[in-house]
Amino acid sequence: MIHTGCTVTQFRQEATQTIGNASLQKALRGATAHFVDGRQAAFDAFPDGEAIRDHLKEIRGATISNLAFYLEQFEQNAQAAGTIVHWARNAEEAAAIVTSIARENGVMLAAKSKSMATEEIKLNHALEAADVRVVETDLGEWIIQLAGESPYHIIGPAIHKTKEQIVDLFEEYRGRPLADTSIAALTAEARHILRQQFLEAGIGISGGNMGVAETGSLVLVTNEGNGRMVTTLPRIHVAVMGIEKIAPDWDAAAAWLSLLARSATGQPMSIYTTVVTGPRRPEDADGPEEVHIVLLDNGRASLADTSSRKADYAEILQCIRCGACLNVCPVYGESGGHAYNSPYSGPIGAVISPLLFGLEKYAALPHASTLCGACVDVCPARIDLPRMLLALRADEVEQGIPSPFEQFAERAGTAVMGNAHLFNLAGKMAGWGQKMFTKNGTFTPPINPTLDRNLPIRPQKSFRDLWNDLDTD
Amino acid sequence: MEARKDILGRLQQQAAPLPMPSAWVSGRQFEDLAAEFERALTAVDGEVIRVNSFDDGMTALGDLLAELGVEKGVVNGERPLLTANFSHQFPQIEWHIVGLSDGNLRDGNLRDFCAVADVGISGAAAALAETGSVLIESGAGKSRMATLLPPIHIVLLPAARITADLFTWAAAQNAPPPTNMTFVSGPSKTADIEQTLAIGVHGPKRFIVIVYDQ
Numbered sequence: 001m002i003h004t005g006c007t008v009t010q011f012r013q014e015a016t017q018t019i020g021n022a023s024l025q026k027a028l029r030g031a032t033a034h035f036v037d038g039r040q041a042a043f044d045a046f047p048d049g050e051a052i053r054d055h056l057k058e059i060r061g062a063t064i065s066n067l068a069f070y071l072e073q074f075e076q077n078a079q080a081a082g083t084i085v086h087w088a089r090n091a092e093e094a095a096a097i098v099t100s101i102a103r104e105n106g107v108m109l110a111a112k113s114k115s116m117a118t119e120e121i122k123l124n125h126a127l128e129a130a131d132v133r134v135v136e137t138d139l140g141e142w143i144i145q146l147a148g149e150s151p152y153h154i155i156g157p158a159i160h161k162t163k164e165q166i167v168d169l170f171e172e173y174r175g176r177p178l179a180d181t182s183i184a185a186l187t188a189e190a191r192h193i194l195r196q197q198f199l200e201a202g203i204g205i206s207g208g209n210m211g212v213a214e215t216g217s218l219v220l221v222t223n224e225g226n227g228r229m230v231t232t233l234p235r236i237h238v239a240v241m242g243i244e245k246i247a248p249d250w251d252a253a254a255a256w257l258s259l260l261a262r263s264a265t266g267q268p269m270s271i272y273t274t275v276v277t278g279p280r281r282p283e284d285a286d287g288p289e290e291v292h293i294v295l296l297d298n299g300r301a302s303l304a305d306t307s308s309r310k311a312d313y314a315e316i317l318q319c320i321r322c323g324a325c326l327n328v329c330p331v332y333g334e335s336g337g338h339a340y341n342s343p344y345s346g347p348i349g350a351v352i353s354p355l356l357f358g359l360e361k362y363a364a365l366p367h368a369s370t371l372c373g374a375c376v377d378v379c380p381a382r383i384d385l386p387r388m389l390l391a392l393r394a395d396e397v398e399q400g401i402p403s404p405f406e407q408f409a410e411r412a413g414t415a416v417m418g419n420a421h422l423f424n425l426a427g428k429m430a431g432w433g434q435k436m437f438t439k440n441g442t443f444t445p446p447i448n449p450t451l452d453r454n455l456p457i458r459p460q461k462s463f464r465d466l467w468n469d470l471d472t473d
Numbered sequence: 474m475e476a477r478k479d480i481l482g483r484l485q486q487q488a489a490p491l492p493m494p495s496a497w498v499s500g501r502q503f504e505d506l507a508a509e510f511e512r513a514l515t516a517v518d519g520e521v522i523r524v525n526s527f528d529d530g531m532t533a534l535g536d537l538l539a540e541l542g543v544e545k546g547v548v549n550g551e552r553p554l555l556t557a558n559f560s561h562q563f564p565q566i567e568w569h570i571v572g573l574s575d576g577n578l579r580d581g582n583l584r585d586f587c588a589v590a591d592v593g594i595s596g597a598a599a600a601l602a603e604t605g606s607v608l609i610e611s612g613a614g615k616s617r618m619a620t621l622l623p624p625i626h627i628v629l630l631p632a633a634r635i636t637a638d639l640f641t642w643a644a645a646q647n648a649p650p651p652t653n654m655t656f657v658s659g660p661s662k663t664a665d666i667e668q669t670l671a672i673g674v675h676g677p678k679r680f681i682v683i684v685y686d687q
């Protein structure tokens with residue numbers, strides 16, 4: 001699935017469908033509550049959690065403010081360990097680098113471990129166009145691949161799928177019914193099928209949770225072991241990582257890792273934290289012969305550049321992609337991940353999609369928020385997402401992005417609300433107007449601009465009338 | 474090269490860097506590191522067996538192998554596992570000792586053997602009490618496949634290598650890392666289908682750590 005952008009109409013249509021779909025609502029509620037409870041329990045059992053969040057925030061801020069230095073240090077140390085480092089300005093360049101590595105080595109099959117950066121650069125499409133078959137190996141990601149969809153959640157790509165839907169997908173893939181459709185049996189089936197793919201794949205592709213500048217190491221976190229598989233079995237390993245995912249040293253990496261899983265799933269630590277420092281050495285028993293890291297800019301550097309007007313948004317580069325902000329967001333919780341029409345959904349998606357892929361294209365997303373601030377409360381790097389959502393809204397007005405109708409409505413609103421007489425009059429007129437379309441106590445206007453919501457009925461007497469009626473002696 | 478120059482060039486427009494905070498000093502103090510490790514790993518579905526010595530560990534391992542009905546096993550060729558003669562101690566099992574058996578079982582065969590082995594046995598470079606994590610490293614005689622492909626991974630861990638948490642571990646690092654380090658914190662897991670926990674997706678389904686005091 002290719003993400004093209006998200007206009008207000010698109011967001012509303014997708015969200016309206018999700019809101020009207022009972023099983024989707026149940027799945028969303030179940031998944032987000034599961035993550036929220038898990039996170040809470042993990043922090044309750046982690047006495048220094050809040051202080052380490054402060055520490056991480058400082059580290060991330062300092063790193064982003066000096067990113068060129070740390071990136072060069074990372075590159076130098078990674079190269080010293082034998083890793084081949086590539087730089088990509090945009091999605092096309094990054095996809096072309098990975099595709100040419102696969103092609104030059106005659107690779108037919110690529111095994112991929114879950115990665116948001118490769119979603120962002122639409123790598124699967126590029127590889128398939130070059131006749132390289134791609135298999136997603138994270139169970140959730142594989143389910144999504146079978147369904148031909150995009151991830152629903154940064155951490156749980158398939159949280160919106162019911163077991164029955166997954167059984168159907170598996171049966172279609174295998175071309176025969178499954179004898180046992182328990183979740184344990186489905187997992188075993190996936191293990192069996194994907195194991196073969198790992199063993200056959202000529203290239204293993206991953207993202208990167210972080211790069212440690214001090215040692216030139218790439219850190220990969222998974223629960224299933226797919227991250228270990230793709231860095232162990234195929235002859236070549238390629239990682240695609242955003243340039244902001246740099247930890248200066250192991251102290252920073254420790255702070256990052258102690259918060260990542262706790263914030264994401266509520267685990268004290270993910271099952272596997274893999275640290276890759278170069279290809280196999282002569283004494284090593286096994287491991288890939290080639291390790292490549294593609295450092296992906298795709299709009300990030302201009303956010304960190306303090307001479308650019310986008311510098312207000314440098315803070316978003318502190319994100320460690322834990323997904324915690326999605327789970328607490330009331331808008332994500334109702335609208336679901338696909339409404340954002342971007343690889344990144346929820347509050348982080350609402351900020352980063354317009355910044356990386358264009359405000360014009362993603363004009364709806366800065367508004368996909370109630371500004372309640374629940375995201376800031378859980379963000380391990382304490383990123384002020386609502387501040388940036390507001391700034392993006394202001395940018396939209398400045399850039400003339402709202403439609404002429406919206407601009408007119410806003411100006412009219414300002415005029416009416418700035419004048420007590422006009423305001424009073426407008427209220428009365430609205431009351432008369434509404435009466436014409438009210439039947440049996442429900443207001444059904446010929447055109448409902450909110451599409452999916454019931455509009456309230458104006459009370460008989462306004463607050464102003466009641467106030468005037470008061471005996472003020 | 475152009476891309477590199479452009480990206481770094483854009484970043485070089487940045488104003489003065491913010492100060493980097495000094496390293497976090499772990500506040501975790503556990504009276505009994507091994508007990509805390511056991512608690513944490515058991516909480517995430519790992520299994521811990523505590524014994525007095527390496528020899529007792531080998532005895533416990535023998536009982537375990539019999540109980541599990543192991544027919545084929547791969548052992549990382551590292552100390553002190555190298556000193557234990559597996560073929561002699563457990564003759565009913567077909568063994569592959571990484572680095573040693575390679576005379577007759579070459580690299581490609583190591584992969585084939587790991588793919589069918591019932592168990593992989595390794596040592597550990599370190600362990601974290603707080604999270605029940607075991608650090609396994611690559612290197613001479615140390616296969617990543619051995620600890621990844623078989624359905625069961627058994628670790629022999631000296632209790633002295635357990636440290637409080639990631640921060641105490643990080644503070645002690647001064648040598649360049651090996652090519653591959655993996656912190657393992659339990660058996661392979663997923664909750665990708667309806668948030669229901671399922672064990673053993675790609676990695677081992679059972680993760681058993683035998684902790685021995687020296």
Ligand code: SF4
Nearest residue numbers: 319320322323325379
């Ligand atoms: S913005 Fe914060 S909470 Fe949201 S994904 Fe990024 S780090 Fe996690």
